[in-house]
Amino acid sequence: MLLLCLAVTAGAAERNDCLVCHPIHYSQQGTCVSCHRGFAGTRRINIAHDGLIAGRFSAFALSDSKITEQGIELLKQYACRRCHISQDKGNRLAANLDLSQQQRTPEELDESIRNPVLFMPQFHFYQRQRVALINALLFGGRQVKIPEQEQPQVVHFEGETTTREFAFEKHCGKCHRVLSERFGGLGDSLTGPNLSGLFSEFYPRSYGPDQQPWTPENLKKWIKNPRSVSKFARMPPVQVNDADMERIIEELQVKSSTPVDQKFSLQ
Numbered sequence: 001m002l003l004l005c006l007a008v009t010a011g012a013a014e015r016n017d018c019l020v021c022h023p024i025h026y027s028q029q030g031t032c033v034s035c036h037r038g039f040a041g042t043r044r045i046n047i048a049h050d051g052l053i054a055g056r057f058s059a060f061a062l063s064d065s066k067i068t069e070q071g072i073e074l075l076k077q078y079a080c081r082r083c084h085i086s087q088d089k090g091n092r093l094a095a096n097l098d099l100s101q102q103q104r105t106p107e108e109l110d111e112s113i114r115n116p117v118l119f120m121p122q123f124h125f126y127q128r129q130r131v132a133l134i135n136a137l138l139f140g141g142r143q144v145k146i147p148e149q150e151q152p153q154v155v156h157f158e159g160e161t162t163t164r165e166f167a168f169e170k171h172c173g174k175c176h177r178v179l180s181e182r183f184g185g186l187g188d189s190l191t192g193p194n195l196s197g198l199f200s201e202f203y204p205r206s207y208g209p210d211q212q213p214w215t216p217e218n219l220k221k222w223i224k225n226p227r228s229v230s231k232f233a234r235m236p237p238v239q240v241n242d243a244d245m246e247r248i249i250e251e252l253q254v255k256s257s258t259p260v261d262q263k264f265s266l267q
Contacts, residue, residue, distance in 0.1 A: 071136025082197030
């Protein structure tokens with residue numbers, strides 16, 4: 001009986017009942033499940049379509065996909081890795097997107113971008129941009145070997161239970177927000193840019209006219225007199241004593257960053 005069951009299972013795995021309902025396309029890619037997941041060894045739709053990736057989200061499986069290339073550029077342009085891991089690179093301030101793309105459906109990822117959680121910026125992406133981003137995430141996650149066991153990740157959306165007065169909230173929180181590594185979400189305004197991961201290599205290089213990376217020393221100069229750095233800066237000077245300045249820098253630091261040592265591309 002055991003041998004018979006194994007034989008039936010093996011036979012089902014080799015069948016491709018997807019073709020009963022769907023025409024052949026991109027035959028050079030291999031089986032249907034290589035792009036769409038699901039299970040091809042049955043005609044029972046609820047089983048065959050389990051974990052299915054819709055066509056609009058499966059461009060990541062094609063070589064030289066323009067849609068995936070667009071998504072990769074959006075990941076860079078909007079600095080998603082200032083908070084997230086993608087293709088095993090980024091800051092561990094929020095969900096690991098390499099794991100999320102395996103644990104969540106593309107539709108769930110799409111909804112999380114469309115309606116972001118607390119302290120995630122609302123980028124107002126068009127649908128085609130979200131589709132491109134999700135293809136980039138699926139492509140990136142496919143390139144990474146997911147460990148069998150990983151240290152559980154704790155994402156803080158609220159500060160620690162403490163009587164500490166946060167210097168960031170005191171001096172910056174009326175205009176900015178930040179998802180900090182040690183203290184959770186700080187600040188309560190969307191007036192200025194989100195400063196999560198400011199000192200990491202994943203934050204946009206936007207200091208000064210020559211687009212330098214942000215460093216603690218650059219931030220000190222900026223806070224003291226923004227218009228000495230950028231002539232048309234809208235931010236006014238902020239009076240911050242030395243002790244509070246060091247606390248702001250501490251609150252903005254990220255130590256769990258995974259550095260970039262390879263180009264994120266389709267190659």
